Amino acid sequence: MSQIKLNSKNGFINNFLSPIGKLTENTVIKVRPSELFSLSTSSDGTLIVTCSMKQVNDVTETVYLNIPDINKLVKVLSCITDETVELLYNNNNIEYKSKNVGFKYHLLEDGIIEPPSVDINKIKNIDFSFRFEIDSNTINQLVKGSTFTTDTNKIYFYTKDSQVYASLTDRQRHNVDSFTLQVADKYTGEQLAKELALSFETIRIVSSIRFEKLTININPELNVFLFKIDTEDTTIMVVSSGYVG
Secondary structure, eight states: OEEEEESOHHHHIIIIIHHHHTTOSOEEEEEETTEEEEEEEOTTSSEEEEEEEEOOOBOSSOEEEEESOHHHHHHHHTTOOOSSEEEEEOSSEEEEEOSSOEEEEEOOOTTSSOOOOOOHHHHHTSOOOEEEEEEHHHHHHHHHHHTTOTTOOEEEEEEETTEEEEEESOTTSSSOOOEEEEEESOOBSSOOSSOEEEETHHHHHHHTSOOSEEEEEEETTTTEEEEEEEOSSEEEEEEEEOBOO
């Protein structure tokens, strides 16, 4: 029997489980002696989310938690009032007991959840020559703007006057409402030669995470975006392939 001690239950929910749950229903969490780690992709493979949480766990080798329903796990963890939580791993389930509440959450067997065929190290080695920082308030403004631009699910990034702008619209269609926002007043790298577009779902996933600063890394030639958030004990990366138009 192994023990998983969550120093921050809310941090685990908000900055680990929730971003993954926006992308997929199930996942495999790797419990290592010094961290929790998960790599998940969307069904079409265009979105990738990795979450790594620094965490001292009572395990001698990697334990694989095959989570069948992420949102279900979030709901039962939310019933716990304590912030520090000790979970027991019993091979086919994780268990929690306290004076006030207890639960047993059953896991799937190894191999049922197919691991993503993604080499995250190759993505990290991509030359992201253009980058800028954005805060959570700006992300929230974009989400609010999306309630106006309901005819599109695209967001375009471009540079103008040494600043970075984002537009919610669809350049391939006529008579589509648009919303534009300056998202950064500086950036690193050469100015963008053209607008770069991607699905707004990436922004929706990021908006579910609590953070102060987010770094957006872009390879303009490959049109690949890497959104990186570092909190006190968690690193979240959202990778998205852009598209033309």
